[in-house]
Amino acid sequence: MRRDSIPKQLLRLPRLLILVLVFLLVKAASGAPKVVESVYSEGAYPVIRNAVSAVTRAFPFSVAEAIAMIVLAVFVILLIIRVLRLIFLRKKSLVRLLSLLITAVLAAAYMLLAFYIMWGLNYFRPSVAVKLDLPEREYTTEELEAVCYDLLENARLQREAMGVGDDKAFSLSFEEVQEKVVAAYDDFGASRPSFKANVPKVKPVYLSEQLSKLGISGIFVFLTEEPNINTKEPSLYVPVNAAHETAHYLGYAREEDANFIAFLVCTESSDPALKYSGYMHALSHCGGSLAQRDKAAWDRLTAGYSDGMRRDLNIYRENYAQYADTEVWKASEKANDAYLKANKQEKGVDSYKEDTALIMRYYDSRRFFN
Numbered sequence: 001m002r003r004d005s006i007p008k009q010l011l012r013l014p015r016l017l018i019l020v021l022v023f024l025l026v027k028a029a030s031g032a033p034k035v036v037e038s039v040y041s042e043g044a045y046p047v048i049r050n051a052v053s054a055v056t057r058a059f060p061f062s063v064a065e066a067i068a069m070i071v072l073a074v075f076v077i078l079l080i081i082r083v084l085r086l087i088f089l090r091k092k093s094l095v096r097l098l099s100l101l102i103t104a105v106l107a108a109a110y111m112l113l114a115f116y117i118m119w120g121l122n123y124f125r126p127s128v129a130v131k132l133d134l135p136e137r138e139y140t141t142e143e144l145e146a147v148c149y150d151l152l153e154n155a156r157l158q159r160e161a162m163g164v165g166d167d168k169a170f171s172l173s174f175e176e177v178q179e180k181v182v183a184a185y186d187d188f189g190a191s192r193p194s195f196k197a198n199v200p201k202v203k204p205v206y207l208s209e210q211l212s213k214l215g216i217s218g219i220f221v222f223l224t225e226e227p228n229i230n231t232k233e234p235s236l237y238v239p240v241n242a243a244h245e246t247a248h249y250l251g252y253a254r255e256e257d258a259n260f261i262a263f264l265v266c267t268e269s270s271d272p273a274l275k276y277s278g279y280m281h282a283l284s285h286c287g288g289s290l291a292q293r294d295k296a297a298w299d300r301l302t303a304g305y306s307d308g309m310r311r312d313l314n315i316y317r318e319n320y321a322q323y324a325d326t327e328v329w330k331a332s333e334k335a336n337d338a339y340l341k342a343n344k345q346e347k348g349v350d351s352y353k354e355d356t357a358l359i360m361r362y363y364d365s366r367r368f369f370n
Contacts, residue, residue, distance in 0.1 A: 062226060119253070159309065205228050225249060256358060
């Protein structure tokens with residue numbers, strides 16, 4: 001049978017049964033979180049992660065970004081060639097078109113399988129709240145307000161500890177962020193052995209301006225096991241964002257879990273810059289929840305912000321406003337929302353703010369409300 005015939009191309013279709021394998025794998029994993037935790041998240045995944053990371057961490061730049069740019073360039077060139085062939089070599093054009101479509105679908109199927117094997121199954125492990133045995137109950141608005149005030153006070157104290165005056169903005173170089181986050185994870189693993197890991201430095205993204213346009217502050221790439229960070233954002237949340245992407249490296253895929261671990265790593269570190277970033281990020285999310293419940297209580301809370309805190313927040317908001325609500329931003333948000341929901345995060349992009357519940361449970365575990 002000739003390679004350039006339609007029957008030959010159709011014989012490639014059974015390979016798409018790999019999608020059935022992916023479906024069965026995901027279905028089995030979603031129904032057995034404890035098995036995923038013991039066999040995959042604490043078993044196979046660290047082996048995969050460490051093997052890949054041993055190679056990629058040797059490079060100071062984002063290997064994932066470099067590969068993406070090369071692949072995109074090759075894809076565009078090959079696509080142009082295929083299209084030109086279809087236009088000028090009409091003979092067997094249908095076969096070539098069919099071949100192109102099948103190749104694209106097969107590539108997507110293999111990539112999906114690689115995603116779940118190399119990292120994605122972590123979506124189905126138990127929540128970090130289970131691992132830390134955090135209490136669970138409904139919390140009153142008054143309790144939420146009390147936590148917000150504690151976060152505010154801690155943020156104010158850490159800003160003072162850095163010696164940054166109210167007339168100056170909080171600023172941290174990316175190199176400082178890289179070093180501080182690794183050190184913070186080392187300390188965190190020493191005090192919480194179940195989280196102990198040799199984490200890599202977060203990588204700067206060369207095309208950070210494009211990430212800003214897409215509303216992305218950081219991204220973990222499973223193929224290279226690299227936490228990547230948007231370096232064009234103001235310093236305020238860069239440390240906690242770096243800790244968030246590093247939490248993904250540890251195998252905590254759900255966004256609320258990664259946010260909560262980032263909060264713990266930053267606020268339990270000995271570095272006031274990381275503490276400040278962690279408390280401010282938590283204050284933003286918890287304060288947002290308070291505003292939804294009791295606007296007057298939120299107004300009273302924000303009236304207590306120091307001038308320096310307001311300055312840092314205003315810088316962040318001004319940067320955010322440059323990109324927010326554009327068509328590109330909205331399309332990116334919809335894509336991320338669909339991706340998260342496909343991986344059993346029912347609240348989609350709102351999952352990022354679900355760390356509020358985990359923070360409340362954490363405060364409860366420390367007997368804060370007593």
